[in-house]
Amino acid sequence: MKRTPPEAKQGDRIWVNDVLGRLEKEAARSADTHLLHLAFDGFPGIDFYFKDEAAHASGSLKHRLARSLYLYALCNGRLRKGQAVVDASSGSTAISEAWFARLLDLSFTAVMPACTSPAKIRDVQALGGGCDLVEDPGQVHARAREHADNGACHLDQFGLAERATDWRGNNNIAESIIGQMRKETHAEPSWIVCGAGTGGTSATIGRYLRYRRLPTRLCVAEPRGGAFAEGWRTGDRSVRSSHPTLIEGIGRPEVEPGFLFEIVDKVLEVDDAASIAAAWLLEFLLGHRYGGSSGTNFIACLQLAAQMRERGETGSIVTLLCDRGERYRETLFEPDWLAVNSIDLAPWRHALKWAIEKGVWQVPSP
Known part of the structure; x- marks a missing residue:
């Protein structure tokens, strides 16, 4: 695995501190x-x-979860400056994650079943997010992992939700x-x-x-x-x-x-x-x-x-x-x-x- 130079890590910490401050202000x-x-x-x-x-x-219960998932990714060193973000979602979580991505100046893609309500898809796109629509709902997790394999930070709401929340x-x-x-x-x-x-x-x-x-x-x-x-x-x-x-x-x-x-x-x-x-x-x-x-x-x-x-x-x-x-x-x-x-x-x-x-x-x- 390619190691990150120490000076790059320091620069990343400065960026993390900045976005954590933005999340703290939003919560307040x-x-x-x-x-x-x-x-x-x-x-x-x-x-x-x-x-x-x-x-x-962002219009739903998932606002709390999205904030927690971003905090979890940042504080565990999983999300870095300039990195794309992805998650699998049928809609509301994706909208909230797109809302926070815009707040933090991050690129976000939601992997969604193609049958998701059209209004939810439009809401993600209106917030600047992209929608990767999958015909088989059972394949959304696999598609999200493909994005992660190509360098995106997978917020992974289904795998991390219960541990990301305090x-x-x-x-x-x-x-x-x-x-x-x-x-x-x-x-x-x-x-x-x-x-x-x-x-x-x-x-x-x-x-x-x-x-x-x-x-x-x-x-x-x-x-x-x-x-x-x-x-x-x-x-x-x-x-x-x-x-x-x-x-x-x-x-x-x-x-x-x-x-x-x-x-x-x-x-x-x-x-x-x-x-x-x-x-x-x-x-x-x-x-x-x-x-x-x-x-x-x-x-x-x-x-x-x-x-x-x-x-x-x-x-x-x-x-x-x-x-x-x-x-x-x-x-x-x-x-x-x-x-x-x-x-x-x-x-x-x-x-x-x-x-x-x-x-x-x-x-x-x-």
Whole structure:
């Protein structure tokens, strides 16, 4: 291996110090995201909270992860001045990584499945990033490694997400939630609900809850047939998904390295149509559009609340609004697209209305 001359290393450290300073300033300028509260007639004594991660500058929960991945690459000496950056992503992480690449004056390429929402592809390109579209979604990791073999720094969200984030604190998402809940009626949530894409968010939350010795339990909301659900049930990390999903960002085809089964208390699987119907309902309830994974989370919250109500329990449930729904205006929020994909929202709309009014979760008949 060719060694870097000492004087070049010193120059690289000067550059690293500069970009770390830029990241520190960006974090200081970023206000924490809002924690929105809803209460429903069907669930007296149970409060619902939605952490609006779509409010980040790059539009999603992945803003936190992208910052952490750049910090991890810089502080481990993996990212050098003038080096290109690459990652495999279905969209939101790529947009956030492109946002930070522009902040740091770096060249960025997102390796994406060709079926990614057109709006997400445009968002990456608008931020100055390139999109390498791959027809077979199962080959995005291999294509990203090809870029790395040609000299790019692979941020590797799927391989590094759970270790790149400081799960003990430093205003990570779990610490932020618990801090914002401090003055609420049920300050220690009964449940926190999140999806699993890289596994980084569930790992951060699960670890933090244990670190703080909190009674709060962690539920992962997963598209039906996703690999994480089957792997969590069986303990088998080699399983594959049994059903494709239309919900981008979660429901991975295989168990990613960052999926930590041991710190997840429950996994609930959600049909795609239910997730999409819930995303439409969230727009009505909150006045803003959010993506399909936010709908998946909402469905899991309602199921947990129904179980709590049956047991006569009160408390609070917190979940995440993951990304902006405008990115899905040509897919999840487009009636023609829903028809092409045989998605009928009507039965799930009825189920959702019944749940929030009566406190009972009923799956529509096939």
